[in-house]
Amino acid sequence: MKRTTIESILKQNQVMVIDGSMATGLEHLGCDLNDTLWTAKVLADRPDLVKQVHIQYFQAGADCGITDSYQASLPRLIERGYSQQEAEALIRSAVTIFREAREEWWQQEGKAAGRAYPVCLGAVGPYGAYLADGSEYRGHYGVSDEVLRDFHARRMELLWQAGADVLMIETQPSLQEALIEAELAEQLGADYAISFSCADGKHINEGDLIADCAAELSSGHPHLRMIGVNCTHPKYIESLIKELKTSTSLPISVYPNSGEQYDPLTKKWYGAKQALRFKDYALIWMKAGAKAVGGCCQTDEDHIRQVAAAREEFCSKAPTDRI
Template sequence: MKESLTDIMEQNGVMVIDGSMGSALEQLGANLNNRLWTARVLAENPDLVRQVHMGYFRAGADCGITCSYQATIPGLMENGFTEAEAEQLIRRSVEIFLRAREEWWENEGKAAGRAYPLCLAGIGPYGAYRADGSEYTGDYQISDEELDHFHRRRTELLAEAGADLLLFETQPSLHEALIAAKIAEELERDYWISFSCVDGKHTGKGDRIADCARVLSKDHPHLKMIGVNCTKPEYIESLIGELKQNTDLPIAVYPNSGETYDPVTKTWTAANGNLDFGAYALRYMKAGASAVGGCCTTVEQHIRQVVRVRETYRSLGKPAVIRVK
């Protein structure tokens, strides 16, 4: 069984992305207070990762992100794993997803007439490996060669393991995104890029999201989707507008649920006055998003809200599908 981005969007109008891996693992009792974060669970209790994927499939997700955001070769080796073990753990993130998908599909999804979920290989920015908050700013002070070396082998491993798309997510800068895009293009693998943003127009590094869309839309034939994640939900409508004006690619958004992150204490603080997550999701669909889901602190209940409002959105008239090139 194999479906494409276009297949799913034609079937459902809007593709539903899953939610946070970290928050869902914590709900299952995992302790993520370490530098490896979710990658520690991938190594020590992989069945919890499988349970998270199954939960999101059951909640209605049409695609899911592998538990590989924090799984990097240098990060794993600095925490006691050999290079071979680190590479195997990165492959494992895809293998767990694929097994969970097949189990869910055969037992539930096929009979329910659901789309066969896409496997998105989650690839975090260099700053995620540093675990010091620089993933949100892009201030690394390293060379392009070092960035390429950091990203390339992990990207190769995830592609070889069978992921349907490479997802370079939480990208703080156009500069790092272009290095990631170059790797994917050289591997001739389909991918999408998702930026983290500090307001309705700018990435964490300060690049205009409009410029990111305009530059990446040229000479990147394997780029199949562009979007925003790990961003406050109130900024997303503006960002969708900026993207739509500067690209014909489908737009994917999966913001945080609304809390504020403190990189020092590694904790989230609830904010007051936010809309219901489903209400935000409906706004994103109306603004032109082709895929909607959740990032930090979102769990199954948030994805169920997205699925429900998609029905509301479809009742307003089936949206036109942007076909992936």
Template sequence: MRIALDEVLAQQKILLLDGSMSTPLEAMGCDLNDPLWTARALAERPELVRKVHLDYFRAGADAGITDSYQATIPGLTERGYSLREAEDLIARSVELFLEERRAWWEEEGRGSGRPMPLCLGSVGPYGACLADGSEYRGNYGVSDQVLRDFHRRRMEILWEAGTDLLALETMPSLHETRIAADLAEELGADYYVSFSCRDGSHICEGDSVEDCARTLAEGHPHLRMIGVNCTPPQFAESLVTHLRGCCGLPVVVYPNSGETCDPATKTWHGTPGGPDFGDYARRWMRAGAAAVGGCCRTVDSHIRQAARSREIYLKLGR
């Protein structure tokens, strides 16, 4: 039986998401300088994917994202996997999460009073498969049919494998997002949408987040949250405010740590500046975010900071 987002939100008031998959995997010795990125670990180091999920559960995450962002049928088959093997690896991303969730729940979670964490099936954008940073640009120049074919089967696999919600995340393009959202509606799958953004009011392809939210709020009854991720943290408060002001959906926000990605080398540069992650998290909560977590370069310590910030925010109301 799937877990409902509304039930977890009602219990926790503010949902805590997990953080990055890539940074903990690299810290444990995974070489992710590959077009498959973190999906490489699904085939080669699944035990480490489990460990990442477990560490986030223990840090306080009420929801976690499957290791399927870069696990696409075109990407996997180009690297030599058969169609069956590619589909099985995508399903495995959900199975690993659910198996680790069950083990954590029996050993620790049930007695803690916390809800069982939601499983969010990551559906990255078409640009992620290109492995050239296109998820921060959009404007792919491909047909609608290419986008439908790219997204459809992976979404079916993730939903059939038992994910609680589909996570249409790091979306740079409203046009692509509408195609993916329509596919989710055809599946009858609950989902959320999260955009990559270039500043405090626009997604990467240029549309305002307000226009995006208004467009998707109509005619998409299975859309459960809307928000932003894989975006510099200094833009997040403004983006949450814009989204809260234009639609009645819960707002999800999980930015990067503040470093800058070089898509050519798949490396990150600079150091996070400004407030620490916990202070940022409280700002997003005060702005009206219903779900808070981290994206690239964030780890379990960032989620622990966000958990402490939620405790303070819910106690003091500020």
């Protein structure tokens, strides 16, 4: 199976534009996500809407997309009444839907416009997402390595076999968990990226320095293609990029949330959005050294259009040998 690579996007565009929030995109289409399956509920019930969100992000300028599999874990699906076979089929479908959306957009618009063929990032959410209590922003699950390994292994295998170009191991509060997932990806021979959720400008949510996490992961993990930060307050991102640059030569990805805070009880985001436009933030992050920029929770097509505009401005002033 021929897979699109992050490297090919960076070679063509210098900076890769990541898509925005699947959840926010679905909410804009009228979906109610107050459910333990979150966006996976729509994956099961209205896959056409998931496809529509992917296409909308390509149209906004995204060079890649993250599959709707963050919350589609086997234990959660089985708890909700799916058989093992049905749950596995649903996880595979997240990749299939992305690939269909990509090809449809490519044939109708992308190819003629000279755009890059988008990378399929297979979303691998943390164990905390399965707990559905906000643990992805805390970590410290109190479970064994074996529990984490069993939780992640089959889903990662399914996403890779279904045709994801890169496994996107995202919103990771824990270095321990990230290392287990990295080991599983290496065993699969799968290209992968790791993205941490962070508490401030230096630390991931469990408390480790992100520079230390990057140093540990950058050695002995030949299939790791990108490392970075997501679902973190925008005000911390510039500092986190600089910390990462001290410990790794891998491309750095950032796709923060809008700056609001998450309430795990109501499953709602609240608080004020940031004063700076997302374009202004994106330009700051690119100048700091980010090679992939997008948005996470509470970001939408407009945020991604702003990132694409920031990339155009950044690249118009940057020498082509900066990648």
